Amino acid sequence: MLVGGAARDLVRGGLPKDWDWAAPQPKAAAETLTAHLGGAMFALDEVRGYYRVVSGHEQHDFVPLPADLNADLRRRDFTVNALALHPDGQLSDPLGGERDLKRRLLRMVSAENLRADPLRLLRAARLSLTLDLTLEPATRRTVMALAASGLPLPAPERVREELHALLLHPQAARGILLLEELGLLALYLPELREGIGLEQGGFHHLDVFRHGVEALHQLLQRFPAAPLDLRWATLLHDVGKPRSRSQTGGEVHFYGHDRLGAEMSRRMLDRLREASALSERVGRLIAAHMVPLPADERAARRFVHRRRDLLPELLSLMLADREAARGPLSSEASRLHYAQGIDRVLAALEDQPAPPPPLLTGQDIMALLNLPPGPGVGAAVRALNEAAALGDVATPEQARRWLLAWADSAPTASPED
Known part of the structure; x- marks a missing residue:
C-alpha cells in the first residue's frame, strides 16, 4: 500500500514525486518493481527491510507493512501525511488528514511528534508553502514554541534538502518570510536576520x-x-x-559589503554542507553584483571577458537587485539607463559567446618578454587575452607587438581578474 506523502498526493489528485510503499515482503516487492520499470534497486537498511528503487526521475521506497497501521500513522508529523491508500482503493485516515486537505489546513498530529524530530518544524514551513496549506493555529504556535525551545538541530544535510525544496518553489520569497515568522530563520540562516530593521535609504525603500x-x-x-x-x-x-555599515556625518555607507557578503555566503552554505562548486559560485556572483554596468560597447566587451563564466546569471541578479530597490532616487530614467547597460552586455555576449582562441602560448610569451615562470607570465597572458577579446589584436604578430608595448609601459600591470 501507499503511505505518507505519496498517499496524500494521490488523494489531492496529483502524482507523487516520491513513492512510499509498505509491503509484507518489501525486498520482493522492490525486485518486482525493478523488473517492471528497470533502473536500480539497493538496500537502505537490509536489517530492517528498507529498500529503494530508482528509475529515471522516479524513486520508490519500500518498508515492511506495520503490524498496527493506525499506530504507525499516528507517529507521523502532520495529519495530511498520516494517510495510507490500500490496493483496493480504501483509505486509512485515522486523524482526519483528508478533511484537512479539503480545508487546506496543515495540522500537526501532536506536539510530541514534532519534538521527536526537529526537522519537522522546518518541514511545516516547506509543506505549507509547497502544498499551499495554511498552518492550523495550534500547530503554528507549537512550531514557534519548539523553535525557541533550544531543541538540537537536525543534520545539516537534512536541513539543506528542506531549504532546497523551499527555494526551488515559485513562491520561495514567501517561504523565506514564513521561516522568519515561525522563528526558524534564526536557527538556520541567522545572518539574514541581521538586516531586519537596517534601513538603507537612497535607491532602497x-x-x-x-x-x-x-x-x-x-x-x-x-x-x-x-x-x-x-x-x-x-x-x-x-x-x-x-x-560593513559605516557612517560619515549623516550619510550611511556599506563599503565592501559585496566582498564580505561573498565570504559570509560561502560560510553559510558550507554550514549546510552545500556542494563546494555551488557555494563558490554563489560567492562569486555576490562579489560581482556591484560591478558597474558598461557605458559603451568596448566596456561591454571587457565586462563580458572578465565575467563570462558568471553570465547571464550575474545580469539576472543585478536586475532583480535593481528592481527590488525602487527607493526615492529611483526613476524611469535611471531604470532605462540600467536596462541599456544590461542590453550592451547581452549584445557583447551574443557577439562573442566564447573567448577568442589564444594567439600566443605561455612559452611564446616567456621567450618574447624574457620572463621566468611565475605570476608575471600569468599577468601577461591575462592582459593579452583581454586585448584579443576587445579586438585590439587579432593575429600572433599583432599580439607580439602589443605585448612588447604593454611590457614597456606597465611591466607589473595586471588587469582586474
Whole structure:
C-alpha cells in the first residue's frame, strides 16, 4: 500500500514525486518493481527491510507493512501525511488528514511528534508553502514554541534538502518570510536576520532583509526557471551589509559589503554542507553584483571577458537587485539607463559567446618578454587575452607587438581578474 506523502498526493489528485510503499515482503516487492520499470534497486537498511528503487526521475521506497497501521500513522508529523491508500482503493485516515486537505489546513498530529524530530518544524514551513496549506493555529504556535525551545538541530544535510525544496518553489520569497515568522530563520540562516530593521535609504525603500527577499521575488517573477545557485545568490546578495555599515556625518555607507557578503555566503552554505562548486559560485556572483554596468560597447566587451563564466546569471541578479530597490532616487530614467547597460552586455555576449582562441602560448610569451615562470607570465597572458577579446589584436604578430608595448609601459600591470 501507499503511505505518507505519496498517499496524500494521490488523494489531492496529483502524482507523487516520491513513492512510499509498505509491503509484507518489501525486498520482493522492490525486485518486482525493478523488473517492471528497470533502473536500480539497493538496500537502505537490509536489517530492517528498507529498500529503494530508482528509475529515471522516479524513486520508490519500500518498508515492511506495520503490524498496527493506525499506530504507525499516528507517529507521523502532520495529519495530511498520516494517510495510507490500500490496493483496493480504501483509505486509512485515522486523524482526519483528508478533511484537512479539503480545508487546506496543515495540522500537526501532536506536539510530541514534532519534538521527536526537529526537522519537522522546518518541514511545516516547506509543506505549507509547497502544498499551499495554511498552518492550523495550534500547530503554528507549537512550531514557534519548539523553535525557541533550544531543541538540537537536525543534520545539516537534512536541513539543506528542506531549504532546497523551499527555494526551488515559485513562491520561495514567501517561504523565506514564513521561516522568519515561525522563528526558524534564526536557527538556520541567522545572518539574514541581521538586516531586519537596517534601513538603507537612497535607491532602497526596504530594510536590508526585506530587500533581499524582494529581490528573490523579482528574480522569480522574471526568471521562473532560475537555478538554485542564482536563487541563493539573490537572497544573500546583501548579507554583508549589516557588518560593513559605516557612517560619515549623516550619510550611511556599506563599503565592501559585496566582498564580505561573498565570504559570509560561502560560510553559510558550507554550514549546510552545500556542494563546494555551488557555494563558490554563489560567492562569486555576490562579489560581482556591484560591478558597474558598461557605458559603451568596448566596456561591454571587457565586462563580458572578465565575467563570462558568471553570465547571464550575474545580469539576472543585478536586475532583480535593481528592481527590488525602487527607493526615492529611483526613476524611469535611471531604470532605462540600467536596462541599456544590461542590453550592451547581452549584445557583447551574443557577439562573442566564447573567448577568442589564444594567439600566443605561455612559452611564446616567456621567450618574447624574457620572463621566468611565475605570476608575471600569468599577468601577461591575462592582459593579452583581454586585448584579443576587445579586438585590439587579432593575429600572433599583432599580439607580439602589443605585448612588447604593454611590457614597456606597465611591466607589473595586471588587469582586474
